[in-house]
Amino acid sequence: MIxxxxxxxxxxxxxxxxxxxxxxxxxxxxxxxxxxxICIIIFANxxxxxxxGQILALQKETARPKELxxxxxxxxxxLIREKDHLEKVNSLSTQHSxxxxxxxxxxxxxxxGGQLELKHFLQLSNENPEDPxxxxxxxxxxxxxxxxxxxxxxxxxxxxxxxxxKLKGALEKTQAMHDDLRFTLFCRY
Amino acid sequence: MLKSLSKKKNPExxxxxxxxxxxxxxxxxxxxxxxxxxxxxxxxxxxxPSGFQAASAKMLSFPPEELVDASETENLAEERRGxxxxxxxxxxxxxxxxxDNLWNLEEVPKLVQRLACSLSPQIAxxxxxxxxxxxxxxxxGICLPDSERITDSAxxxxxxxxxxxxxxxxxxxxPNPKADSTKQRTFCIPSEATLLIASALETNKLxxxxxxxxxxxxxxxxxxxxxxxxNHFLPILDWSFGNPTLTLIAENKIxxxxxxxxxGMQAVLAGAERGxxxxxxxxxxxxxxxxxxxxxxxxxxxxxxxxxxxCCQQIVAEIEVAMDFVRWQFxxxxxxxxxxxxxxxxxxxxxxxxxxxLAIKVEPWSLKLADLELTSEFAVATSLALSGVGxxxx
Numbered sequence: 001m002i003x004x005x006x007x008x009x010x011x012x013x014x015x016x017x018x019x020x021x022x023x024x025x026x027x028x029x030x031x032x033x034x035x036x037x038i039c040i041i042i043f044a045n046x047x048x049x050x051x052x053g054q055i056l057a058l059q060k061e062t063a064r065p066k067e068l069x070x071x072x073x074x075x076x077x078x079l080i081r082e083k084d085h086l087e088k089v090n091s092l093s094t095q096h097s098x099x100x101x102x103x104x105x106x107x108x109x110x111x112x113g114g115q116l117e118l119k120h121f122l123q124l125s126n127e128n129p130e131d132p133x134x135x136x137x138x139x140x141x142x143x144x145x146x147x148x149x150x151x152x153x154x155x156x157x158x159x160x161x162x163x164x165x166k167l168k169g170a171l172e173k174t175q176a177m178h179d180d181l182r183f184t185l186f187c188r189y
Numbered sequence: 190m191l192k193s194l195s196k197k198k199n200p201e202x203x204x205x206x207x208x209x210x211x212x213x214x215x216x217x218x219x220x221x222x223x224x225x226x227x228x229x230x231x232x233x234x235x236x237x238p239s240g241f242q243a244a245s246a247k248m249l250s251f252p253p254e255e256l257v258d259a260s261e262t263e264n265l266a267e268e269r270r271g272x273x274x275x276x277x278x279x280x281x282x283x284x285x286x287x288x289d290n291l292w293n294l295e296e297v298p299k300l301v302q303r304l305a306c307s308l309s310p311q312i313a314x315x316x317x318x319x320x321x322x323x324x325x326x327x328x329x330g331i332c333l334p335d336s337e338r339i340t341d342s343a344x345x346x347x348x349x350x351x352x353x354x355x356x357x358x359x360x361x362x363x364p365n366p367k368a369d370s371t372k373q374r375t376f377c378i379p380s381e382a383t384l385l386i387a388s389a390l391e392t393n394k395l396x397x398x399x400x401x402x403x404x405x406x407x408x409x410x411x412x413x414x415x416x417x418x419x420n421h422f423l424p425i426l427d428w429s430f431g432n433p434t435l436t437l438i439a440e441n442k443i444x445x446x447x448x449x450x451x452x453g454m455q456a457v458l459a460g461a462e463r464g465x466x467x468x469x470x471x472x473x474x475x476x477x478x479x480x481x482x483x484x485x486x487x488x489x490x491x492x493x494x495x496x497x498x499x500c501c502q503q504i505v506a507e508i509e510v511a512m513d514f515v516r517w518q519f520x521x522x523x524x525x526x527x528x529x530x531x532x533x534x535x536x537x538x539x540x541x542x543x544x545x546x547l548a549i550k551v552e553p554w555s556l557k558l559a560d561l562e563l564t565s566e567f568a569v570a571t572s573l574a575l576s577g578v579g580x581x582x583x
Contacts, residue, residue, distance in 0.1 A: 006402050009399065010384060
């Protein structure tokens with residue numbers, strides 16, 4: 001039977017060429033598939049990182065009230081601490097205020113019949129960090145005689161306001177012709 | 190007898206049908222390469238589902254000086270004249286130099302390299318279908334053994350006996366002139382030549398797909414036209430540098446093939462070479478011009494016309510013998526026209542000269558393919574290219 005189409009390439013060669021052609025075809029197919037797959041992976045990665053970012057931002061946004069609550073709680077506790085401290089300070093400053101000292105001095109003055117003159121007043125703040133409420137007052141006063149000075153010391157001692165009341169140094173005369181005595185009272189609270 | 194032979198597995202068909210190729214579908218392109226004795230014609234066609242998208246045609250001359258020694262060319266025409274058709278490939282296998290022909294096996298790789306260099310990457314990536322000049326092929330009648338099954342080796346052996354050459358051949362069966370004959374006509378090419386061409390193509394990064402035979406290329410051309418009425422025979426004459434080949438086709442079948450012993454343009458051109466001292470391309474150009482009316486008084490032109498008309502008369506004599514044989518063999522047949530393919534068909538003067546000698550109408554082949562006007566010298570290359578993109582590609 002006469003063929004309508006012929007191929008005079010030897011059969012073995014034809015078979016080899018066809019195999020090569022098929023191999024090239026599949027190679028191109030796999031190459032193209034690989035390229036498409038890589039493109040898809042890259043695109044998916046890009047999309048994933050994009051959505052990850054979005055999720056992270058959303059999480060941050062969601063976590064913000066919690067942070068605010070924690071901050072609020074922290075500030076509140078700090079506020080309470082500050083308030084306590086302030087109260088303590090206030091109570092201390094009320095206890096050792098110069099007005100209290102003034103009222104004591106007034107009391108002492110009335111005790112000695114007005115024979116008292118305050119020359120110098122020095123309140124020293126606490127120097128010992130272990131005892132925050134420790135402080136001292138130096139009062140330089142002038143009175144008419146020694147008995148008055150003893151009365152004054154007694155008034156200060158009896159007030160219960162100070163831990164320790166003592167005379168600092170000796171009584172000294174202010175002028176030779178007068179009997180007025182100058183003395184310094186050291187009070188520690 | 191031949192029925193059993195047709196059952197033989199065709200490895201090409203088998204591999205294509207059984208193995209899935211993912212890239213076989215879609216657009217296809219093919220480069221048709223018609224390697225002639227004088228010129229090589231290339232036609233590239235790309236087919237997409239919407240039709241032919243691109244086509245390009247190119248002709249590359251194959252200077253004979255590169256193929257044989259210069260000293261040989263002087264006596265070439267003289268030697269050609271007295272010799273019958275010989276296969277240059279076989280001659281090459283037997284002797285170092287083939288003085289009869291311009292063909293030389295050793296030059297094939299060089300030719301393919303030159304062709305590959307001239308191709309664009311898109312064209313070079315296509316499948317390549319090749320047709321070799323009939324000078325490289327043999328049409329032989331072989332005696333087959335009287336057996337139920339005819340094997341490939343039996344045919345090979347018969348061809349080797351007929352040609353006297355022990356090397357294997359690539360062959361295809363041709364129809365027998367006589368139905369009851371014990372002889373079988375074969376179209377064969379030495380396998381060494383086909384292998385050499387295929388390996389040369391592969392070396393130059395081209396994809397060999399097919400080596401076709403001239404009669405089948407012509408059959409495909411006729412199938413493309415599809416305008417032949419029933420009982421009409423169409424003789425197709427491949428008229429170019431070498432001796433012409435006449436193929437008679439009817440009902441989409443090759444009915445008769447005859448390689449003529451005379452009538453090749455080389456004989457006409459040899460006269461110009463010898464008589465006017467022209468080289469081959471000049472002689473071809475002069476053959477084109479000598480039929481122009483302005484050269485009516487030119488003695489050289491008249492001489493050339495005389496040689497051409499002599500050539501036409503020789504062809505016509507052979508064609509008439511062939512047609513008489515076909516009319517005798519196939520009753521009630523009509524032959525009304527002769528189609529001319531090859532370089533001869535592209536020379537209007539030569540066609541007119543042939544027409545003046547022949548009783549039937551002479552029609553040079555031409556085709557318009559994707560805005561490209563293809564003339565008869567590209568007929569075989571076009572047929573090859575279309576075979577690679579056709580729907581019935583096997």
